[in-house]
Amino acid sequence: MNQEILNKAEELIKYTNGNICNHCLGRKFSDCVEGKGNEDRGIKIRESLNLKAYDGECEICHDLFNFIEEDVLDLVNEKIDLLKVEFDTFVVGCKLPKEIVEKDQEISDELDFDVEIIKKEVNREIGKLLEANLEQNVDFDGEDVLVMVDFRRILKEDIENPVKVRLQINPIFIEGRYRKLVRGIPQTKWPCTKCKGRGCEECNFTGKQYPESVEELLSETVLKHTNGYEAKFHGAGREDIDVRMLGTGRPFVLEIKEPKIRKIDLEKIADEVAEVAKGKTEYLNLKFTERKRKAEIKVSSPDTYKVYRALVKCEDDIKEEDLEKLQSIHMIQQRTPIRVSHRRADKIREKEVKNIESKFIDSKTFEMIIKTEGGLYIKELISSDEGRSNPSVTEVLGTQAICAELDVIEVGIK
Secondary structure, three states: OOHHHHHHHHHHHHHOOOOOOHHHHHHOOOOOOOOOOHHHHHHHHHHHOOOOOOOOOOOOOOOHHHHHHHHHHHHHHHHHHHHOOOOOEEEEEEEOOHHHHHHHHHHHHHHOOOOOOHHHHHHHHHHHHHHHHHOOEEOOOOOOEEEEEEOOOOOOOOOOOOOEEEEEEOOEEEEEEEEEOOOOOOOOOOEOOOOOOOOOOOOOOOOEOOOOOHHHHHHHHHHHHHOOOEEEEEEOOOOOOOOEEEEEEEEEEEEEEOOOOOOOOHHHHHHHHHHHHOOOEEEEEEEEEOOOHHHHOOOOOOOOEEEEEEEEEEOOOOOHHHHHHHHHOOEEEEEOOHHHOOOOOOOEEEEEEEEEEEEEEEOOEEEEEEEEEOOOOHHHHHHOOOOOEEOOHHHHHOOOEEEEEEEEEEEEOO
16 A cells, blocks of 8 residues: 555544544545455555554444444334335435534545545445345336435434334336226226315215226226335326227326335236226236336327227218318317316417218218327317317318217327
């Protein structure tokens, strides 16, 4: 070990009145002294200076690393047993007394050390301890659990349990497509409009406007298998309650918060949900996915499209050849519909109708298959919504038209 390093080490030891542990001593030389870790570097520096083994209370960390060796593993195991949580990967975080953080930084500033802060070493030492004893791995990209160790009370006297451990269980995300085969079911849980979800006589004290939803028919079973705390449903758009979702289904991501069990059989769950749903809904191609996917399926882009089947009723008689006029409908200027204006920004959106196919049924009824850019309101495209959609089927045919039935038959996303 060169003399320049030893001189700097003597300066550091003198600055701390000799009260510096091997971890804190080695950390300040982590960029220039070889070793298996900072503690090992500290030992080597002491040996090179012919100093006796460290035995005291460190002025920097107040022997915080002893708490790691003596307390942390037991506390983590207690928390795992209490929560009955299963996981394969984890990351570590810690909270330190500000006195320790400030002292560590003060010494680096005063003696011109440019090395890692104490918090990084604490996290690393906890991670090494847990990896060795739990047979699970640190994973900074896709961790199942965050182990947060709180040391902020270790400097206080007469505290029986100065170290606290909290496990943050990260969500799991399940992607798939759903089909809604009947009308009258909302996509997500709809709170009772009278009691706002608290429960009243009108909703039979369920707190819900409708007894079931696409979300709940799936999530209740998944929550049971994961022992999760809560589910949140992220759909690639949504259809109205009176609209069916057919074809290949609508993409969705189901987020399960705080799942105690992460390894679940999605095929088995799909079969179980099918029995519960009794033909009202279907959930296809279930698979585990990443957090970012819930945002990706919501993004509207020129590549997204929807295909609808609409049964249209007209106020006045029409002829089959009148339906040819619908081919003129292409770019739509659509102001926020009256029926959703209470919850959507009032603005004009321009959307493209990519294709229309029409089938004459009788003098006042026809069927449309419409392919459109995502985000176009089909009912208003047909009715004109008091002129807020322009052009519209009503305008082109010269008679008031309404959408009597609507089905979504394809949702295209990336």
